[in-house]
Amino acid sequence: MGGRDAGRGAATPQRPRGVLLAPPVQDGGAGIGLGGAADAGRRARPRPRHVRFDQLDAGPPARRARRRGDPARPAGRHRPRLAARQRRTAAAPGPCRGGGVNGRRVLVTGAAGGIGTSLVAELLLHGARVLATDVDEAGCRRLERRFGDPVADDRLHTMPLDLTGGGAPRRLVARAVERLGGLDGLVNNAGVEHRAPLGEHRTADWTRVLEVNLAAPFRLAREAAPALAGRPGAAVVNVCSIAVTGFAGQAAYDASKGGLLSLTRSLAVELGPLGVRANAVCPGFIDTPMLDESGLRGLAEKTAARLPLGRCGYPEEVAAAVVWLLGTGAGYVTGQALFVDGGMVRA
16 A cells, blocks of 8 residues: 555545536545645535436326326326427527438428327428428318418428329429429328228228338339439438237238338338438337327227336327438438337337
């Protein structure tokens, strides 16, 4: 131990390993609280505050929800503030530090509700220009009313369209290129669902689901590829589902989403040499009207209670993942499936 350690005083107790919440204080080599001349008249400086990982929790709202016996759905007023942030700032884009899509021109299908509307909001928030389409004409008008300033600023255009109609994908891509002045991104979000036991699945239902969920994205990607080729950071994002893992009673939907994931990987290989990336986002149980329409809300909430994150997801969280894949931050990501499911599917 020798003379070199003689003036150090008692050893400082080891700090718990955890999260550093304040920067460490530099003592200039004089030591702290040793009573020597260097400390005379000096106020004691605060030590860094540490919190052990096992002391962290989800905060008061989640604790109150647990006391109510409902861990899956904390009170609505504690919902993540993404939606409020989108409404507040969508009309005034800032620098692209969030999504890396500032100035990008993006075509979004299925934009009139749920994940689609949140996706339009997130893109506008980060300064993108959007052409939004949906089969619901009234829904397209609602989009224009909700995001009035971007419409006035020529950053949002809508086009009501049935993607299964003859020549619809070609007309849609042509309109996007015309209105936006080009195309940098394509998001295939439109989808329909049909639930029935295998023996009751009609061929007409099978055809309709695959036409909307798989054939339309294929045709749109085929039509958009020439416009996307060579564009810096061009990207295709297909919104799939955890249904790619397979569920009972929805053979057509599961097949369509599994096929869409395979299509995504094929696009990544074929369009990569043209500078176009292709990825998929696979949402889990997301709190949208589709949960009620499909009759899955009860199952979703029961399943969500057992997930690592203990709740259903929000459309804004899926939208944020899609925007990241469209942006510069994901410039070396292609052919991937990003599961936004609270940990339901764990590789």
